[in-house]
Amino acid sequence: MQTPEQVLEAQGVTSADIEDMLEELQEHVESIDMANDLHSIGGLVPLLGYLKNSHAGIRAKAAEVITTIVQNNPRSQQLVMEANDFEALLSNFSSDPDITVRTKALGALSSLIHHNKPGIAAFRLANGYAALRDALGSENKALNLIHYLLHENSSDCNVVRELGFPRIMMHLASKEDAGLREGALRGLLELAQDKTGGGSDGLGGEDEKLKQVLEERIKDISLMSADDLGAVREERHLVDSLWNACYNEPSSLRKEGLLVLPGDDDELHSIGGLVPLLGYLKNSHAGIRAKAAEVITTIVQNNPRSQQLVMEANGFEALLSNFASDPDITVRTKALGAISSLIHHNKPGIAAFRLANGYAALRDALGSENVRFQSRKALNLIHYLLHENSSDCNVVRELGFPRIMMHLASKEEEDAGLREGALRGLLELAQDKTGGGSDGLGGEDEKLKQVLEERIKDISLMSADDLGAVREERHLVDSLWNACYNEPSSLRKEGLLVLPGDDDDDVPPPDVASKHFEPPLRAWTANQEDNRAPDTYTENKEAETTATPLLLGFKQTPNAQSSSSSGGEVETTTPKVKLCQDSSNF
Numbered sequence: 001m002q003t004p005e006q007v008l009e010a011q012g013v014t015s016a017d018i019e020d021m022l023e024e025l026q027e028h029v030e031s032i033d034m035a036n037d038l039h040s041i042g043g044l045v046p047l048l049g050y051l052k053n054s055h056a057g058i059r060a061k062a063a064e065v066i067t068t069i070v071q072n073n074p075r076s077q078q079l080v081m082e083a084n085d086f087e088a089l090l091s092n093f094s095s096d097p098d099i100t101v102r103t104k105a106l107g108a109l110s111s112l113i114h115h116n117k118p119g120i121a122a123f124r125l126a127n128g129y130a131a132l133r134d135a136l137g138s139e140n141k142a143l144n145l146i147h148y149l150l151h152e153n154s155s156d157c158n159v160v161r162e163l164g165f166p167r168i169m170m171h172l173a174s175k176e177d178a179g180l181r182e183g184a185l186r187g188l189l190e191l192a193q194d195k196t197g198g199g200s201d202g203l204g205g206e207d208e209k210l211k212q213v214l215e216e217r218i219k220d221i222s223l224m225s226a227d228d229l230g231a232v233r234e235e236r237h238l239v240d241s242l243w244n245a246c247y248n249e250p251s252s253l254r255k256e257g258l259l260v261l262p263g264d265d266d267e268l269h270s271i272g273g274l275v276p277l278l279g280y281l282k283n284s285h286a287g288i289r290a291k292a293a294e295v296i297t298t299i300v301q302n303n304p305r306s307q308q309l310v311m312e313a314n315g316f317e318a319l320l321s322n323f324a325s326d327p328d329i330t331v332r333t334k335a336l337g338a339i340s341s342l343i344h345h346n347k348p349g350i351a352a353f354r355l356a357n358g359y360a361a362l363r364d365a366l367g368s369e370n371v372r373f374q375s376r377k378a379l380n381l382i383h384y385l386l387h388e389n390s391s392d393c394n395v396v397r398e399l400g401f402p403r404i405m406m407h408l409a410s411k412e413e414e415d416a417g418l419r420e421g422a423l424r425g426l427l428e429l430a431q432d433k434t435g436g437g438s439d440g441l442g443g444e445d446e447k448l449k450q451v452l453e454e455r456i457k458d459i460s461l462m463s464a465d466d467l468g469a470v471r472e473e474r475h476l477v478d479s480l481w482n483a484c485y486n487e488p489s490s491l492r493k494e495g496l497l498v499l500p501g502d503d504d505d506d507v508p509p510p511d512v513a514s515k516h517f518e519p520p521l522r523a524w525t526a527n528q529e530d531n532r533a534p535d536t537y538t539e540n541k542e543a544e545t546t547a548t549p550l551l552l553g554f555k556q557t558p559n560a561q562s563s564s565s566s567g568g569e570v571e572t573t574t575p576k577v578k579l580c581q582d583s584s585n586f
Contacts, residue, residue: 015053015055015057015058018050018053018055018058019057019058019061022047022050022058022061022062022064022065023061025043025047025065026061026064026065026068027333027337027377028376028377028417029065029068029069030068030297030301030337030340030341030377031380032073032076032301032302035068035069035070035073035076036073036075036076036079038069038076039076039079039083044079044080044083045083047062047065047066048062048066048080048083048084048085048088050062051063051066051085051088051089051092051105052088056096056097056098056100056101057100059092059096059098059101059104059105060098060100060101060103060104061104063089063092063101063104063105063107063108064104064107064108066080066085066089066108066111066112067104067107067108067111068298070108070111070112071111071114071298071301072111072114072301072302072303073302074115074116077112077113077116077119078118080112081112081116081118081119081122085112086109086112086119086122086123086126087126089105089108089109089112090105090109090123090126090128090131092104092105093105093106093109093131093135094130094131094134102135103141106135106141106142106145107141109123109128109145110141110144110145110148114148120149120152120153123149124153124156124159129149129156129159129160129163129165130163132145132146133163133164133165133168136165136168136169136172140177140179140180140183143169143172143180143183143184143186143187144183144186146160146165146183146187147183147186147187147190150187150190150191150194151190154190154194157190157191157194160187160191161191161203165187165191166188166191166203166206166210167206167209169184169185169187169188170184170188170206170209170210170213172184173185173188173213173217174213174216174217178231178232178235181217181235182234182235182238185235185238185239185242186238188203188210188242189238189241189242189245191203192242192245192246193245203246207246210242210246211246211247214239214242214243214251217235217239218239218251218252218253221235221236221239221253221258222252222253222256222258229258236253236258236259237259239251239253240253240254240259274309274310274313274315275313277292277295277296278292278296278310278313278314278315278318280292281293281296281315281318281319281322281335282318286326286327286328286330286331289322289326289328289331289334290328290330290331290333290334291334293319293322293331293334293335293337293338294334294337294338296310296315296319296338296341296342297334297337297338297341300338300341300342301341302341302344304345304346307342307343307346307349308348310342311342311346311348311349311352315342316339316342316343316349316352316353316356317356319335319338319339319342320335320339320353320356320358320361322334322335323335323336323339323361323365324360324361324364332365333377336365336377336378336381337377339353339358339381340377340380340381340384344384350385350388350389353385354389354392354395359385359392359395359396359399359401360399362378362381362382363399363400363401363404365378366378366379366382366401366404366405366408367404376417376418376420376421378421379405379408379418379421379422379424379425380421382396382401382425383421383424383425383428386425386428386429386432387428390428390432393428393429393432396429397429401425401429402426402429402444402448403444403447405422405423405425405426406422406426406444406447406448406451408421408422409422409423409426409451409455410451410454410455416469416470416473419455419473420472420473420476423473423476423477423480424476426448426480427476427479427480427483430480430483430484431483445484448480448484449484449485452477452480452481452489455473455477456477456489456490456491459473459474459477459491459496460490460491460494460496467496474491474496474497475497477489477491478491478492478497
């Protein structure tokens with residue numbers, strides 16, 4: 001019997017293909033709305049299945065996508081917790097043989113439990129602190145997570161002391177890596193400020209060792225140049241605060257005038273964080289430019305304060321330059337993603353985009369022959385901008401967007417998302433009547449009618465399953481026809497606009513995600529049904545009707561009420577799920 005992974009290989013789907021699809025999915029779910037919709041279209045459970053794939057690159061990329069989905073997103077955090085993704089992430093973080101997989105899983109865990117009380121509780125009950133202790137030697141993310149957990153739950157300080165964290169963090173506080181030092185000092189400060197532990201210092205009697213570490217850091221800091229002192233501003237303050245918390249007196253840094261220096265009030269630049277990052281947008285290596293844009297996307301996503309800081313540091317200009325003219329297609333795509341997140345719900349960012357002729361760069365992106373670069377992200381950004389600023393419709397018409405979008409809307413064999421994005425943009429233009437021509441499309445009504453008639457013809461020839469998958473496109477075509485020609489489209493007349501089940505909220509939406517994740521596996525599952533003995537099939541038919549297995553995801557177990565971990569039985573109110581037997585390697 002072939003495994004699901006072998007089935008995919010037989011179909012010619014390689015691990016590199018799956019990583020590319022996950023990369024594209026990550027771009028889509030950067031939108032908080034699309035992230036929340038992933039579960040409803042059947043995409044979340046298959047994604048979680050990739051955390052157990054035999055290829056390390058796929059496991060790592062799946063965790064990275066999950067990080068994007070749950071970051072600053074309570075609804076998606078809840079959905080991922082309910083799907084039992086926490087357990088898979090913790091398993092990868094604590095025991096995966098690949099260091100990149102462990103790092104990405106830690107990042108996903110950090111985002112999943114941030115401001116998420118059920119997530120924090122699950123982390124504590126699953127003995128997550130032990131896994132963090134093992135990761136401390138190499139992971140700055142682990143230190144940041146420890147600081148956050150102790151800050152939110154001071155009662156955990158005793159657990160951390162008993163697991164030996166103080167001595168490990170003291171060792172890290174003397175390392176060369178400034179990030180590791182600062183993270184370790186923050187954790188030590190949280191422990192020192194909690195006096196419930198053994199020893200008056202709150203560090204379980206490690207005060208002498210700590211004093212030696214701090215004295216060495218103070219000595220090193222006092223010998224630094226002015227530039228180096230500026231780069232360790234945060235560390236200076238942490239050392240002084242930790243000394244004061246443990247020994248009830250200021251450190252010698254304060255006495256020697258090394259705690260507060262001229263220019264320290266400019267926090268963002270003095271810590272050397274954002275400006276160097278923006279500098280990487282101009283690095284000679286394309287991979288570094290792309291990754292820098294990806295980091296900026298994460299920083300500014302749904303974060304008004306970070307959006308403001310990036311704008312003030314002239315990050316917008318560098319991103320727009322990369323988007324408009326970088327020779328590397330990946331760099332341009334990542335820059336577009338960062339721009340989209342930077343100007344979302346950010347009026348100064350939208351104004352800067354308009355003044356910098358950003359629409360011209362968007363037009364060139366849509367006209368590119370590279371399908372990936374003609375991504376839904378570009379079309380979604382156009383739709384968002386026109387929806388927020390209807391006065392921009394004239395600019396878009398003058399730049400020739402309508403004809404380009406009509407071309408994209410007629411692509412039969414391309415990504416359906418491209419067609420839908422193009423139709424949304426055309427609908428925004430059609431509903432704005434300030435442009436030339438009664439249709440709001442600058443006189444392109446005849447061309448549009450031809451495109452819509454072709455789409456209607458194609459839709460009318462589709463099977464029932466295919467019609468379900470293009471529900472959104474059907475409604476867009478009808479709305480656009482009505483906006484331009486003041487009459488319903490023939491889709492409505494032929495009964496193809498609203499189909500049985502379209503208005504039934506209890507019926508799951510079209511399985512759009514399976515186009516990327518599951519087609520070969522469905523055939524494999526069907527073969528298993530055909531090969532099964534008749535009496536076995538009949539005997540188990542009722543059970544399978546209530547819990548259909550998902551080869552890439554999880555299988556519902558309605559009667560399960562508890563789960564066991566190393567700490568014992570843990571009651572849960574969410575439905576218990578278990579991995580399908582046949583998907584352990586996928």
